[in-house]
Amino acid sequence: MTYDCAVVGCGAIGSQFESDERSEAILTHAAACSAHDDTSLVAGVDTSDRNRVAFEERWGVPAYATVTELATEHNVDLACISTPSETHADAIRAAVDIGVSGILCEKPVATETAAGADVVELCESADVPLAVNYTRRYAPGCRDAREAIRAGELGSVHRAVFTYTKGFLENGSHMVDLARWWFGDLDRVADARTDVEADATLWIDDVACEVVGTGTHTYSYTAVDVYGSEGSLHLIDDGNVLLRRVGQPDPVFDGFEKLMDDRRFETGIYRALLTALDDLVATVRDGSPLTCSGEDALRTLEVCEEVLEGSP
Structure with a gap:
């Protein structure tokens, strides 16, 4: 079966991010819907005339001003929502109203937990799977890192640092969600502050996950450093590269060990949108559990609100 897809929100991540034609990267929802073997991109939705024209020219399918207009011309199976964050909840409601079978929404699921809880409950009541694109969950290398951490390959982990901008x-x-996915659900928030950007220590069992904002909005940057008794993991290049380091005898100082590079590989994050869509298709087709459900995204949003509300 082929699932007809509509992209709701034809801006950057919906349609306009482009990669080199020689690249295998999938950087937009429209590209993912076009590339997936079991989906077909049939339409877009955007309130901007300019975005609609650009979408039609780029993808060769029609674009509409509203989801209601879309529904008059198409019976859409899957909706990919990439509108501005403050409109996610309304876009999810509109997609449910026209009878879609599944939704893939950009993060956050909403900008307030009350709205997030409302749409999660709505999708559950309507039996519409709601997936949320916390991208690193869909990158194979990040999944491998999670398994390595949980298998104890780094030894005892007591601290991890998650750095972000913008x-x-x-x-x-993204960093809050990754901490929860790698280490488990939150025990408590400590040291929440907003002096430069929202920072906090998220305690998960015995692991202190330090979420640190640089206060910078001029460029994008994320990095993760996980330190264990036997080695470390470093997610660098905005999540594209994972570096593993292990303790080795120091070549200079006898009797000491130092961390040295053991393995470096790409995580596959530049094709994560295609993996996210594939995840949703599998759920719609045979009921497979979602990698990042609406409930997962709602819990991440609740932690984010707790950080913001706890900041002096």
């Missing part, structure tokens, strides 16, 4: 809900929430 806003707490936009990029910082």
